[in-house]
Amino acid sequence: MTRVGDFTNRRTTLIRNSHEEAAVWLPDGEPSKKILRLSASNYQDSSLAAVGVAVHEAGHAIQDASHYPLLVVRNLIVPLAAIGSNVSFTALLAGVIFQSMTLVWVGILLFSTVVVFQLVNLPVEFDASRRAREQLKLTGLITPEEDQVVGRVLGAAAMTYVAATLTSILQLLFFVIRARGFRRRQDDTYV
Numbered sequence: 727m728t729r730v731g732d733f734t735n736r737r738t739t740l741i742r743n744s745h746e747e748a749a750v751w752l753p754d755g756e757p758s759k760k761i762l763r764l765s766a767s768n769y770q771d772s773s774l775a776a777v778g779v780a781v782h783e784a785g786h787a788i789q790d791a792s793h794y795p796l797l798v799v800r801n802l803i804v805p806l807a808a809i810g811s812n813v814s815f816t817a818l819l820a821g822v823i824f825q826s827m828t829l830v831w832v833g834i835l836l837f838s839t840v841v842v843f844q845l846v847n848l849p850v851e852f853d854a855s856r857r858a859r860e861q862l863k864l865t866g867l868i869t870p871e872e873d874q875v876v877g878r879v880l881g882a883a884a885m886t887y888v889a890a891t892l893t894s895i896l897q898l899l900f901f902v903i904r905a906r907g908f909r910r911r912q913d914d915t916y917v
Contacts, residue, residue, distance in 0.1 A: 762787055774872055778879035781862055785854030788861065796850045803843045810839030818901065822908070830905045834898070841898050844891040851887045855880040 762783050768776045789797045814837035821829030859877065862868050868876060 760787075760790075774868070774875040775879050777862075777868065777872075778876045778883070781858035781876065782851075782855050782880060782883065784861065785856070785858030786850075788857045789850070789854055794850070794853065796846060796853070800843065800846045800850050803839070803846060806839045807843035810836040814840070827905070827908070830908065834901045834905060837898055837901060841891075841894045844887075844894045848887055848891055852884055855884060 762780075764780055764783065768779045786797070814833045817829050817833030817836060819833075821827065821831075821833055859873065859880070862876065863873060
């Protein structure tokens with residue numbers, strides 16, 4: 727079996743030969759650099775789990791090359807979601823401390839950008855894995871038996887995105903329910 731690094735070098739060559747300039751969503755939030763980044767352990771490993779990680783990232787490159795609409799939307803939402811994630815808790819806390827429903831609802835609105843991002847991100851992640859597996863099959867880089875293992879690895883990784891999305895939705899619902907209760911308590915003190 728080849729190292730993942732060999733696979734990614736071959737994949738990069740395949741992308742260049744077909745004139746597809748591709749970008750991968752990077753953990754540091756710089757997809758415009760159009761670089762596929764892997765950790766050293768994933769790059770040097772020959773396990774099917776490492777292949778799964780590499781092909782998933784290559785799937786994002788394929789999405790970018792084909793101008794996958796949801797990837798475009800996701801990349802546009804990222805700055806808003808980053809602001810929402812970083813500022814929402816400050817606004818919520820300030821709203822509670824200063825008993826300002828306006829600040830509480832601003833915090834909820836900011837956090838909702840994270841939920842929107844998660845909802846858009848889910849199909850992007852599933853599609854990246856699907857596209858990557860198709861390429862693995864087409865190029866013959868893995869056997870059908872290995873594809874089943876890679877599929878399980880990618881499926882398990884996808885469930886982390888599902889869990890994150892559900893967590894965000896439930897957290898948003900929690901904030902809304904608490905805000906409504908907070909509002910009722912404020913109204914009761916003025917009676």
